[in-house]
Amino acid sequence: MDFSPTEEQRIAIDSFRRFLEAEIAPAVAEHGDAFIPKDDMRELLVKLLPFGMGNGLIDQAHGGLGLSPLTVGLLFEELARVSPDLAIVALIQMEAGLLLSAGSESIQADYLAPLLRGERFACIGISEPGAGSNIAEISSRARRDGDGYLITGEKQWISSGHYSDFCICVARDEDGPGDGFGLFIVDREAGYESRNIPKMALNRQSTAQLHFDRAKVPADNLLAPPGEGLRRLMTLLAGSRPLVGLLAVGVARAALDHSIEYAKSRQQHGKVIARHQLVQARIAQMAVQIDAARLMLYRALDLTGRGEHANLESSMAKHFATEAACEVTRHALAIHGGNGVAREFPVEELYRVAPILSVTEGTPEMQQLIIGRSLLGESAF
Template sequence: MTYQLPTEDQTLAVESFRKFLQAEIRPVVKEYRDRFIPKEIMRELTQKIAQFGLPGCTLPVEHGGMGLSFTTHCMLFEELVACSCDIALTVMINNGIARRLLSAKPEIRDRYLPGILAGKLFGCAGISEPDVGSNVAEIKTRAVRDGDHFIINGEKTWITNGFYSDFLICTVRGENGLSHILIDREAHGYEARNIQKIGLNSQSTAQIFITDARVPASNLIDDEGAGLKNTMKMFEHARGHVGMLSVGIMRAALEESIAYAKERKQFGKVIASHQLIAAKIADMAMMLDAARLMCMRVFGMMDAGVRCDLEASMAKAFATEAAVQVCRDAVQLHGGNGITKEFNVERYLREAIIIPIPDGTTEIQRLFISRRLTGISAFV
């Protein structure tokens, strides 16, 4: 696919969103650095962000979206990540939930989708479990049929938006295999507990505990037993977005490194004039640009309606590992200042280290890429 320059409308949308983020969101990000943003404050932020089209700008107009391209969404999403990866993660999950709700029965879709698109509700997706990570087929959370309802029991972990969530689209195992079903937190009940990590603690990553939740069968998303197939479809979108998380983090680290290198003096001149520093900045910029282009290709293929699971895995693997290197270089470039809380680069590095893990580790991506290219599975 060929690279296309942004249209005038895309450029204006991005510039407007960037100004809003600087004025309205960045002060809150600074205030809550490494501290959990309470649900009500996060809701205020997501409602403001929703006015610029995230999370649902790509959804059809008839369902409350804007009918915009995935490429436009990608450009807006990068701006949000560069401002705050924590808030971007919250919006990213709501974007995925919004797209899943399109497959729900009309009464379920119409009950929850408007609130998600307006930034008023929080959803989450429950896939990973304490003993189930990369191999989705081994999910243990049980859904036992009881007339027109399911009785659901199980535990989910590493659930982004989990503590915030008003509802959970849960991957469960029933008589007919894996399915997705919507569990309303107030109506059906589940508990959530935040998990503390080395970074990205301003948003919610949680454990979820489901005990005898009685959920109507009408809350099934898609057909019963279609959960494994639909989970794999979700990974195309998820991996493209995770790649863009890394692009945004890299961009923020590079911008701060350039500004620092132009001001910091050593041996009588600014460090940007030292050859090794100049080379480091150039390498960081090249890795950022390559990662961005790989991710943009994924979203461009989505716009074209073309399968992109291979390209999404490549983009995710490359971008997330590149971000670790770029952010490590940013810390190194800052010297001793780079490991202090006064500068953001140490936080970017902690965030970058996390991102290669969700939605399939780098190792899993490599196995998948190889299998798609050779037709030979390394999972046996």
């Protein structure tokens, strides 16, 4: 197993890094920690598309760049290091693109193509006020209405929800086959409302609550028929979990970089703190955690790229990486002493970002249950 970047990947990473520092970091900084308005977010997203952020995993036949999961992961980690907020927006666009590329020709023309040009924002509405870890408890309803459906329900914690021009919504047709869960493309114009939810961090982008009241879905907008929806989602989430892990690695790497810089300049007891052994121990622990997380995540992406089943490896890697980011950012705070909790220093924000990443796309407990089920052959959900 060799996950070291190829020459081509190395060149792509280096040029993306330079681009991020020159163009993206200053543009994001202009907004401070305020919400980035939709038009500005679109402009940023369009700039990221040539680097496969938002479109990298979608194959070329469908208008994406068709990069390998590992290449996308390597680039995505760089974006997350500079702006986890933008990384989330790009990730949601990419996940939506993957779902849409399995849709009909009209879905590809009306939704996938504009999404890949950065013209339309998507969101994916799974979670609800009463259904998070157990998506089988989703209560949004899809009622037949002629050829199409009417969707009624509440969605909660929906990334890009406030930006979204359309939502890929999970709802249940009680008269449908199997469990009745389908994937329905609901246009904003068909009548859903969104309310942004302020969080402890990651407020430059949108996490929203969506309200659907008999929102019309024409027959053409049925992305997965009732009974098929959850299976499609599970496949999607297993593939994207390593990317959430790499989001956490990007955050942890930023914390390590700031800590190294700080430790080399801050003087205490007559020398820079980098020369105190216990400070070095923290730096070493941070680096070990980051490296281990990266290797696990790269392995999961590599397996996925080779078409192998990587559910276990993806959950292990996502779980380890997001927990590691919490520990790494805690060490970063400690290394910065009082300055660690000051708003002027970037590590306090990274410390607030890390725990959010543990929750998204499956909490640590859900990852443990997936791992346990895979090893024991028994479900403990």
